[in-house]
Amino acid sequence: MFVLVASLKPHRTQGIEMTMPVPLDCLNCGVCCFSKSATYVRVSGDDWARLGEDAESWARFVGQRAYLRMKGGHCLALEITTRRGQLPVFFCAIYEKRPQICRDLGRGSPECKGELETKAQRVADAHGG
Ligand code: SF4
Numbered sequence: 001m002f003v004l005v006a007s008l009k010p011h012r013t014q015g016i017e018m019t020m021p022v023p024l025d026c027l028n029c030g031v032c033c034f035s036k037s038a039t040y041v042r043v044s045g046d047d048w049a050r051l052g053e054d055a056e057s058w059a060r061f062v063g064q065r066a067y068l069r070m071k072g073g074h075c076l077a078l079e080i081t082t083r084r085g086q087l088p089v090f091f092c093a094i095y096e097k098r099p100q101i102c103r104d105l106g107r108g109s110p111e112c113k114g115e116l117e118t119k120a121q122r123v124a125d126a127h128g129g
């Protein structure tokens with residue numbers, strides 16, 4: 001996933017909710033890194049190997065399957081920087097080593113738009129935007 005963008009909040013025209021705009025850069029979005037589920041980001045064997053010796057810091061097993069650890073309603077690897085008067089920045093601390101499922105979710109894809117429609121307002125309410 002991942003230049004500064006306009007507000008994450010959906011456009012409204014005369015009270016009618018419009019489609020959520022796709023941000024110009026994932027750094028000012030991060031929406032698809034948020035979930036209340038503890039088993040949100042699947043980590044395959046290849047993903048685990050790519051994480052290297054840090055794998056256990058970022059991921060854990062639930063039963064027979066591994067997932068990225070979650071904290072505060074988002075992936076543990078998501079670093080959120082907020083500065084007064086500026087939009088928050090959402091940074092993936094393991095970007096080069098992120099799991100394949102994250103690599104496959106392209107900005108502007110149907111999956112991305114689905115994430116924005118279902119979660120962007122919640123993220124904006126919690127973290128500004
Ligand atoms: S929801 Fe879409 S625009 Fe937002 S971070 Fe994910 S891929 Fe990027």
Ligand code: SF4
Pocket residue numbers: 001032033041068075076077078079091092093094095098099102
């Ligand atoms: S690994 Fe990076 S891109 Fe994937 S969910 Fe976590 S913070 Fe987002």
